[in-house]
Amino acid sequence: MREVAVLGIGQTKVEEQWDKSLRELAGEAVLAALNDAHLSAVDAIYVGNMMSGSANKQQHLGAYIADWVGMRYAEALRIEAACSSGAAAFRNAVIAVASGALDSAIAVGVEKMTDSPGHEITAELATAADADYEVDQGLSFVAINALIMRRYLYEFGWKKDDFAPFSINAHANAVYNPFARFHEPLDEKGYQRAPMVADPINLMDASPMGDGSAAAVIVPVERIYRQPGVPLIKVAGSAGCTDTIAVHDRRDPLWLMGAERSAHKAYEQAGIGPEDIDVFELHDAFSIMAALSLEAAGFAERGQGPRLALDGEIRPNGRIPIATRGGLKARGHPVGATGMYQIVEVVQQLRGECGETQVPGAKIGMAQNIGGSGSNIFAHIFKAE
Amino acid sequence: MREVAVLGIGQTKVEEQWDKSLRELAGEAVLAALNDAHLSAVDAIYVGNMMSGSANKQQHLGAYIADWVGMRYAEALRIEAACSSGAAAFRNAVIAVASGALDSAIAVGVEKMTDSPGHEITAELATAADADYEVDQGLSFVAINALIMRRYLYEFGWKKDDFAPFSINAHANAVYNPFARFHEPLDEKGYQRAPMVADPINLMDASPMGDGSAAAVIVPVERIYRQPGVPLIKVAGSAGCTDTIAVHDRRDPLWLMGAERSAHKAYEQAGIGPEDIDVFELHDAFSIMAALSLEAAGFAERGQGPRLALDGEIRPNGRIPIATRGGLKARGHPVGATGMYQIVEVVQQLRGECGETQVPGAKIGMAQNIGGSGSNIFAHIFKAE
Numbered sequence: 184m185r186e187v188a189v190l191g192i193g194q195t196k197v198e199e200q201w202d203k204s205l206r207e208l209a210g211e212a213v214l215a216a217l218n219d220a221h222l223s224a225v226d227a228i229y230v231g232n233m234m235s236g237s238a239n240k241q242q243h244l245g246a247y248i249a250d251w252v253g254m255r256y257a258e259a260l261r262i263e264a265a266c267s268s269g270a271a272a273f274r275n276a277v278i279a280v281a282s283g284a285l286d287s288a289i290a291v292g293v294e295k296m297t298d299s300p301g302h303e304i305t306a307e308l309a310t311a312a313d314a315d316y317e318v319d320q321g322l323s324f325v326a327i328n329a330l331i332m333r334r335y336l337y338e339f340g341w342k343k344d345d346f347a348p349f350s351i352n353a354h355a356n357a358v359y360n361p362f363a364r365f366h367e368p369l370d371e372k373g374y375q376r377a378p379m380v381a382d383p384i385n386l387m388d389a390s391p392m393g394d395g396s397a398a399a400v401i402v403p404v405e406r407i408y409r410q411p412g413v414p415l416i417k418v419a420g421s422a423g424c425t426d427t428i429a430v431h432d433r434r435d436p437l438w439l440m441g442a443e444r445s446a447h448k449a450y451e452q453a454g455i456g457p458e459d460i461d462v463f464e465l466h467d468a469f470s471i472m473a474a475l476s477l478e479a480a481g482f483a484e485r486g487q488g489p490r491l492a493l494d495g496e497i498r499p500n501g502r503i504p505i506a507t508r509g510g511l512k513a514r515g516h517p518v519g520a521t522g523m524y525q526i527v528e529v530v531q532q533l534r535g536e537c538g539e540t541q542v543p544g545a546k547i548g549m550a551q552n553i554g555g556s557g558s559n560i561f562a563h564i565f566k567a568e
Numbered sequence: 569m570r571e572v573a574v575l576g577i578g579q580t581k582v583e584e585q586w587d588k589s590l591r592e593l594a595g596e597a598v599l600a601a602l603n604d605a606h607l608s609a610v611d612a613i614y615v616g617n618m619m620s621g622s623a624n625k626q627q628h629l630g631a632y633i634a635d636w637v638g639m640r641y642a643e644a645l646r647i648e649a650a651c652s653s654g655a656a657a658f659r660n661a662v663i664a665v666a667s668g669a670l671d672s673a674i675a676v677g678v679e680k681m682t683d684s685p686g687h688e689i690t691a692e693l694a695t696a697a698d699a700d701y702e703v704d705q706g707l708s709f710v711a712i713n714a715l716i717m718r719r720y721l722y723e724f725g726w727k728k729d730d731f732a733p734f735s736i737n738a739h740a741n742a743v744y745n746p747f748a749r750f751h752e753p754l755d756e757k758g759y760q761r762a763p764m765v766a767d768p769i770n771l772m773d774a775s776p777m778g779d780g781s782a783a784a785v786i787v788p789v790e791r792i793y794r795q796p797g798v799p800l801i802k803v804a805g806s807a808g809c810t811d812t813i814a815v816h817d818r819r820d821p822l823w824l825m826g827a828e829r830s831a832h833k834a835y836e837q838a839g840i841g842p843e844d845i846d847v848f849e850l851h852d853a854f855s856i857m858a859a860l861s862l863e864a865a866g867f868a869e870r871g872q873g874p875r876l877a878l879d880g881e882i883r884p885n886g887r888i889p890i891a892t893r894g895g896l897k898a899r900g901h902p903v904g905a906t907g908m909y910q911i912v913e914v915v916q917q918l919r920g921e922c923g924e925t926q927v928p929g930a931k932i933g934m935a936q937n938i939g940g941s942g943s944n945i946f947a948h949i950f951k952a953e
Contacts, residue, residue: 184667184668184669204700227808233627234621234627236619236621236622236692236695237621237622239699240691240694240695240699240703241695241698241699242618242619242648242650242695242696243648243649243650243695243696243697243813243939243940243943243944244648245649245656245810245939245944246649246650246810246811246812246813246939246940246943246944247698247813249810250810250811250812250813250814250817250943254810255810255811255812256809256810256811256825256826256829257809257810258807258808258809258810259649259808259810259944260647260648260649260656260660260808260944261647261648261649262645262646262647262648263627263628263629263645263646263647263648264628264630264631264644264645264646265627265628265631271630271645275645275660275663275664278660278663278664278667278669279660279663279667281667281669282569282663282664282666282667282668282669283569283667284569284663284666284667284806306625307621309625310621310625310626310627310628311627311628312628313626313632314624314625314626315589318625421669422643423612423643423644423645424641424642424643425630425631425634425635425639425640425641425642425643425644426631426635426640426641427631427635427640428628428631428632428635429635432635440641441641444641554628554630554631555628555631558628558631558635559628559630559631559644559645
């Protein structure tokens, strides 16, 4: 396989985008990424999206978006892996370009959730869980995560408030990200006062939905004209791994085996270990998921994820910065687009474009995108050269 | 890229499968394909599916099916390209194995449509068209095809009954396919008496929905242990091409540019022309689509597709046999699974396993899978060696 790199990135703000259709949102991100790459078209478009069929009454997003952005006759399709749809699309675009089957591709994640009423979105999010053995028993998606968090508190002796630093860090960083949904800092008191959603998950443990799109242009390294002073952002590792779809089928519901395996495959491909990662955009859909991801990816011992947060090590100047642009918690979580936002943000860090929340000297970054309750996890490692 | 081959195939009967869940259907096809390939597992599962989110309240089919078939920790995801989801999944599995990113993969198409009432399925099928500019104006999917057929009759001077041989051939062949939905032959009178659905498309021009799943195991040729007398089924060509999502945006609504381009890319890769194709499983969702596919893929001049059917050239012993196992019309059209049924059937032909409808001496076959009203088309060419 050829080496490939991200030549251009684009994104829209995450918010309630009442004035834009699904195709306008995706088009905005795609055209921004093409513009950033100084290209007018690519061979193929890989769309990551979870719920357009129900939320927007529009499937077939490959043809729909290729047509809209003026790439008639390009190859195009949609990839769905619940909330990991974005990274799944990116991975398949990377493989296609690395293989030589295509000479260039765009991966674009897009989700427009606010077209539908909230209870419909809750039902739609639950389609990421096991319809027969979880959802039909009355579990919503947040309820599944609440069960995991409650068990985690019991098992490892943490208090709920020990998770506050995850949300506080995310909100602090989002203030400086113009594409983030929230620009309001959060303090300990604000966290404690947040209304409960599904005990022990309160509103400040949970990421907000939103409308948004993010995209990246992928080309072979051999085709890139290097400009002095402009870093080349190589895709150094790419892997995916599933786990049981229902959480109760796992031997250990507090360990993200999909995260461990995909991260370690990606480390191996990149020839590095977790100690080499300068910035880690993880999937903090709920604060408990941030803790579990840090552990499974090798940054903390089992049960010790919150320690990193309490010690400030997850801040931009800490040992393992996470949610540097706000994360799912404060940038927002337009589900099928999230994986692409994470990748775009890692690229921004490696290019040194993050201003107030720039990780000093970031050269290697990882994005980890989770679908379902840890049932499908994709890891991507990028290196700036 | 490495050469890849189809080592195993599996399929379920297409019918109303009330007694099986979505995962049981997919599992049946996957396990049959693995068994046929003498393998117990593969590296990844690519699921082609269009409407499980609405029809079955279950998305995230990658993890869902990998878990069910005992391939925990395999890589898995779902690909959606409307009715071309099956072939889109196959193409991406082929690229991943050919690239060396994976050493083996299964592509499985699955659709369980009869869980939902008919009017919901009609609405769901319409999500393959342009929601804003076609569906919101009152067009259903069959209505769009009726407009195309009406224009075709007007433009080229055919009578509606000239399309009867497409449906008659499909039903005649399905009689001998145990996996087909219908086993009732059709004659000219039966065609003429069929109730009108959307003038000029009657019930015998339209393919039936159904529940079903079909799968294929893909491995690199270099890893196959050749057994004397067992043909090796190589993937000789693979391509995809989109067109405008709305039919009214095309310069020529009677020409499937996506079919022409994808077929010709695949011919080029295989080093052949249309005259070398022994069997052609095309996408006869409506009989008009069979005519347009024959023309765009190079088997008939523009406007002359029905001539091949009237002359009997589409039968198993004709010049270009189509729908040899019943096609979408009589095998049935479980939308996201259809592309994989076509591929499985071409493999059966090249292996010489088709009994009464075997194409004599078939060595090269093509499958062409259409999403939307010609807005996304995938072509695959297979060679028996």
